């Protein structure tokens with residue numbers, strides 16, 4: 001009797017294993033999604049706190065007018081907790097006479113990403129949803145509240161999120177294509193993240209969207225993907241007023257002082273400053289340390 005039970009158990013285990021293997025053979029993208037969920041492709045990026053460098057004070061007015069500083073919207077956190085302010089002005093521009101509008105911080109990066117897809121997979125990366133005005137978002141939300149975010153809480157209203165696809169593989173099907181899996185695993189190399197990752201619903205409030213890419217720029221995309229974070233977790237991890245060194249960059253998240261000024265390292269190249277939509281600004285500069 002005991003022996004029989006053992007055999008039944010063994011048989012059940014073998015059947016289960018076979019079923020799992022069959023599912024993964026029939027639907028190879030499940031392997032991929034399982035890997036993304038567990039972060040098996042993530043290569044931890046150290047982000048070290050550094051001593052406060054010698055700084056100069058710069059007013060927000062100076063920043064927006066300076067030729068040496070790129071002032072953009074790349075690191076705005078947009079969700080139901082931090083919706084876009086009523087007076088928000090999206091900084092969008094048309095992408096190569098295509099009628100597609102995206103935030104002005106990202107056309108160059110998007111061009112590189114779509115060229116990589118074309119080169120590797122001979123596929124054209126298309127955009128099904130680009131910049132939406134607040135009115136368009138509201139209209140969408142009224143017709144389909146399940147898929148459209150509340151007005152003010154969608155990245156499409158800042159032109160920072162893009163819904164992408166390749167022919168025959170749109171929406172969730174995007175992940176079933178080689179190009180879709182490439183975009184999901186490698187878009188960080190081009191400054192993008194999958195904004196609503198498979199593991200992030202408890203943080204983002206939004207289920208997995210393998211088709212919605214979001215520009216955040218370098219080195220932020222690297223840190224977010226490789227440290228297996230959501231944008232929410234990343235922004236919260238940056239202590240206000242602290243300075244961090246990561247992958248040849250210096251990052252600091254700051255609240256403007258009473259005079260509306262931020263601190264910039266005394267010596268810097270390629271400074272990028274973006275509001276984060278929580279009342280702070282994120283300063284990103286190339287560190288001047290030589291690569292040795």
Ligand SMILES: [Zn+2]
Nearest residue numbers: 161162163212
């Ligand atoms: Zn989207």
